[in-house]
Amino acid sequence: MTEAYAVRVPRGYRVGRWEVREPIASGAFGSVYAARRRTDDNDAGPPGLPGRAALKFLPTGTRTPRQLTHLRELAERELELLSRLTSPRLIRLYEALTVDDPSHPELDGATVLVLEKAEDSLSALLGRTPAPAAGPVLLAQVCAGLAQLHRAGWVHGDLKPANVLLMADGSARLADFNMAAELEGTHGYTPAFSTPDYTPPELLWAEIGERGRRIRPSADVWAFGVLAHLVLTGSFPLPGSTPTVRRDAAVAYARGTEVLRLSPELPSAWAEIVGACLTRTHTGRIGTEALLRRVETVTATAPAGARFRRPSRRTTVLGAALATASVAALGYGIATWAGDVVSGDAKGRGAPANGAALYGAEDLRTDRGVPAAYRLLIVETAHDCDQPAVTAPLIAAMLKVESDFDPDLSDPALDEYGIARWTPRVLRWWMNEDGTPGETVPSPPFPPAESIPAMGRYLCWIAPRLSAGLPGDRRVLVAAAYRTSWNVVNKAGGVPGEYRAYAARVAHYLQEYTPPGRK
The missing domain is CATH 1.10.510.10 (Transferase(Phosphotransferase) domain 1)
Incomplete structure (x- = not known):
């Protein structure tokens, strides 16, 4: 079975002036991660260096001699072209780095290309x-x-x-x-x-x-x-x-x-x-x-309106976009989780990566029905919250109970839409990554790429507002507060009676989705 990542890089890992953030794509030859430039680094770097970039890791220090020859050739081709050509129609290379970190032998010697970060x-x-x-x-x-x-x-x-x-x-x-x-x-x-x-x-x-x-x-x-x-x-x-x-x-x-x-x-x-x-x-x-x-x-001669519009926050998140039923990662020369890069032998055989179905296996079970398309969003959304009660299994359990993972859910009678059953006027307050509310009340549909991270931000805000002495599983209490409010849960001294059936279903799937040893 194909590994989820050719190069596994922990979130927060530092290479040069860059700090690794969420994953973008992975395949047989390398892995791509979003990154942000460190503000504590006195070296500002080359002129025009942006605050965010995409880091393409090629494991040029940890493979067999034959593999290393191939990987170095791939890296050299890309470096040679991008270092010599500057064009508004070619993705920009900002710099190339080599990891020097014997304490992380799996990364030591890797080539890192710092590339312009795309939206889609x-x-x-x-x-x-x-x-x-x-x-x-x-x-x-x-x-x-x-x-x-x-x-x-x-x-x-x-x-x-x-x-x-x-x-x-x-x-x-x-x-x-x-x-x-x-x-x-x-x-x-x-x-x-x-x-x-x-x-x-x-x-x-x-x-x-x-x-x-x-x-x-x-x-x-x-x-x-x-x-x-x-x-x-x-x-x-x-x-x-x-x-x-x-x-x-x-x-x-x-x-x-x-x-x-x-x-x-x-x-x-x-x-x-x-x-x-x-x-x-x-x-x-x-x-x-x-x-x-x-x-x-x-x-x-094309119609005047036929121009590509900037992708909205509804279609981009964590550097990846949801395409139909699979995560279509941005293409930086890496086989994506959808498996669209195939080795070109004469018979056209290939082995697509299976990373979407395996992603975050240490946080979220892979054998209990959580759709592969949403694993990246769920796991990374949980990682973005520092509250222990907000976990990937909790988010997955709530999505299961709220919508059965249906991204097209529409319930006009309750004014709730999408995979997380957002009410538009409530979603407005949680839709922006920087914590600021939206300028206007959004209109459905609400894609998972918007709904799931917004759910995580809301849960992360709820968790510390629940009273410390409430009985029961803290995670289930957070879920109940999502359905009603943190204030209602506090006043009831736990899950209110009318939400106990909901809480019981969340508790069931929470247990289902939590990996062994993480109970």
């Missing part, structure tokens, strides 16, 4: 909103990023939605350059890994030499064509219900035994662009500069 990813956006209205604008920005890379003599090598990050101002950045290749004439060399759905047919059967697999800029053009079709129609251009079936369809198409059937939902101008990207052979594909001109021309 294209993968997460598509999970929430297939074929978004802002699709043409985002595609134009992605294409501009590819053109900038190719002009500088680099091929991305792994373009896909998870590797397109969306910033706070709504702009798109290309990320994950550990598969990038610097051109030597018409070709470069990249490791033998890729995501089958975005790999051109000629690379699916390409020979792999000592330096890796030969790659051309036309590989990025093919990937852009697939990406554009997916963004604009919500479907892949080649038929099949799995990546393996679609890979076989791509091979058949390249050999002339299948034709390319684009979705009828694709606008005609974009159908011409996608068709020019997805030719059977690389020689027939449109060049990047010509592609950019055509994309910009088409985008200029």
